Amino acid sequence: MRVLLSTWGSRGDVEPLAALAVALREQGAEALLCAPPDEEFAAVAARVGVPLVPLGPSVRSVVSGPRPPTAKDAFRLAPELVAARFETLTAAAEGCDVLLATGLMPAGARDVAEQLGLGYVYACFHTSGLPSREFRPAARPGHGSAGDESDHRALWEEDARRVDALYREALNGHRAALGLPPVAGVRDHVFGDRPWLAADPTLWPAHDTMDLDLVRTGAWILPDDRPLPPDLEAFLAAGPPPVYVGFGSMAAHAPQDIARTALETGRALGRRVLLARGWAELTPAADAVSAADAVPDPDPARAAAEHAPADFFVVGDVNHQALFRRVAAVVHHGGAGTTTTAARAGAPQVVLPRIVDQPRWAARVAELGIGAAHHAPDPTTDSLSAALRTALAPETLARARSVAATIRTDGAAVAARLLLDGGGGSGGSGEGGRRPH
Numbered sequence: 247m248r249v250l251l252s253t254w255g256s257r258g259d260v261e262p263l264a265a266l267a268v269a270l271r272e273q274g275a276e277a278l279l280c281a282p283p284d285e286e287f288a289a290v291a292a293r294v295g296v297p298l299v300p301l302g303p304s305v306r307s308v309v310s311g312p313r314p315p316t317a318k319d320a321f322r323l324a325p326e327l328v329a330a331r332f333e334t335l336t337a338a339a340e341g342c343d344v345l346l347a348t349g350l351m352p353a354g355a356r357d358v359a360e361q362l363g364l365g366y367v368y369a370c371f372h373t374s375g376l377p378s379r380e381f382r383p384a385a386r387p388g389h390g391s392a393g394d395e396s397d398h399r400a401l402w403e404e405d406a407r408r409v410d411a412l413y414r415e416a417l418n419g420h421r422a423a424l425g426l427p428p429v430a431g432v433r434d435h436v437f438g439d440r441p442w443l444a445a446d447p448t449l450w451p452a453h454d455t456m457d458l459d460l461v462r463t464g465a466w467i468l469p470d471d472r473p474l475p476p477d478l479e480a481f482l483a484a485g486p487p488p489v490y491v492g493f494g495s496m497a498a499h500a501p502q503d504i505a506r507t508a509l510e511t512g513r514a515l516g517r518r519v520l521l522a523r524g525w526a527e528l529t530p531a532a533d534a535v536s537a538a539d540a541v542p543d544p545d546p547a548r549a550a551a552e553h554a555p556a557d558f559f560v561v562g563d564v565n566h567q568a569l570f571r572r573v574a575a576v577v578h579h580g581g582a583g584t585t586t587t588a589a590r591a592g593a594p595q596v597v598l599p600r601i602v603d604q605p606r607w608a609a610r611v612a613e614l615g616i617g618a619a620h621h622a623p624d625p626t627t628d629s630l631s632a633a634l635r636t637a638l639a640p641e642t643l644a645r646a647r648s649v650a651a652t653i654r655t656d657g658a659a660v661a662a663r664l665l666l667d668g669g670g671g672s673g674g675s676g677e678g679g680r681r682p683h
Contacts (some may be wrong), residue, residue: 464657492522
């Protein structure tokens with residue numbers, strides 16, 4: 247069996263598909279990954295030996311400008327991605343049996359499966375985009391809802407119209423070129439009747455999805471056995487566990503002055519800080535760095551040892567699974583991957599949500615008692631200190647370690663078995679399969 251895995255989104259959208267590809271390989275199937283052409287994503291695929299076919303523009307080129315992408319940017323990107331899926335997925339799907347799509351509204355993926363007679367599955371890592379009787383839609387480019395509207399079905403119908411405004415013209419144009427009939431509603435067409443949810447049930451519990459038969463597999467976690475760099479090891483060994491602060495690919499959405507605020511907060515609390523550079527290229531402010539800390543050294547490990555116990559360290563891409571077990575707390579944006587990795591490591595969290603699903607991850611972290619939610623967009627030293635005091639409390643650490651024992655690690659294997667058992671449906675229908683739990 248050969249499975250085509252497709253996404254366009256952040257590392258949190260790509261790495262789970264790499265995990266699923268590995269699980270499929272372990273069960274005797276072959277997987278091919280179509281993902282954005284960012285270097286970081288290619289490195290993830292190469293690390294586990296999964297072939298990667300570039301899809302669309304790089305994500306970093308879209309999100310790493312001086313400001314967050316605008317609605318105008320979204321209306322320009324949407325048809326570009328539709329065209330890229332028809333072109334790239336059609337070529338990559340040769341010899342495949344099933345196409346599984348996730349990431350930013352993958353309009354075009356089901357249509358390629360339909361044209362080629364493949365099974366089709368839509369998967370998501372949270373349910374913020376799925377129509378719900380319990381939650382309002384997240385913000386999306388286009389006309390907003392009336393402020394006094396409270397009926398959830400009406401709100402989700404408005405959300406569907408916003409998706410149509412972004413994608414329908416381009417999608418139906420490509421369908422017509424293939425002799426396929428037009429699609430009336432893009433969002434519901436992409437989701438199908440039985441979307442898959444690849445999220446841990448403790449961290450993202452079930453809720454009432456409107457008119458959907460949701461299939462839960464558990465989170466798709468890619469094991470990481472990379473050693474930590476020697477300079478980072480030296481920093482960790484030079485003092486008590488630091489507080490990790492990072493915002494991943496949230497380049498234009500990172501809180502204002504977060505590097506300075508993090509360092510000042512760490513010093514106010516007597517805590518060392520481990521700052522993740524990320525796509526925002528976070529670095530400590532020059533006037534927050536002591537003269538000794540600012541001296542460059544060609545040997546980072548020696549520098550870390552000589553300046554120990556330095557109170558901060560800047561790190562690039564490293565093994566979070568190993569690192570988070572050795573920090574006092576994780577301050578982050580609330581992406582699905584980072585939240586799950588920190589929870590699995592038993593690390594208390596402070597979540598500063600920025601967009602889409604992140605506020606609900608933040609709320610769940612606080613609800614579980616494994617950390618704190620900081621909903622104000624730009625933290626101050628006082629506000630971040632207050633949140634960190636909650637996260638660093640002994641009872642929070644005890645609760646985080648307790649919850650860590652409940653996090654499932656078999657989600658990718660469950661999903662692979664479903665695909666092999668026929669859960670991908672046929673002819674792009676998205677039907678078939680069984681509910682794993």
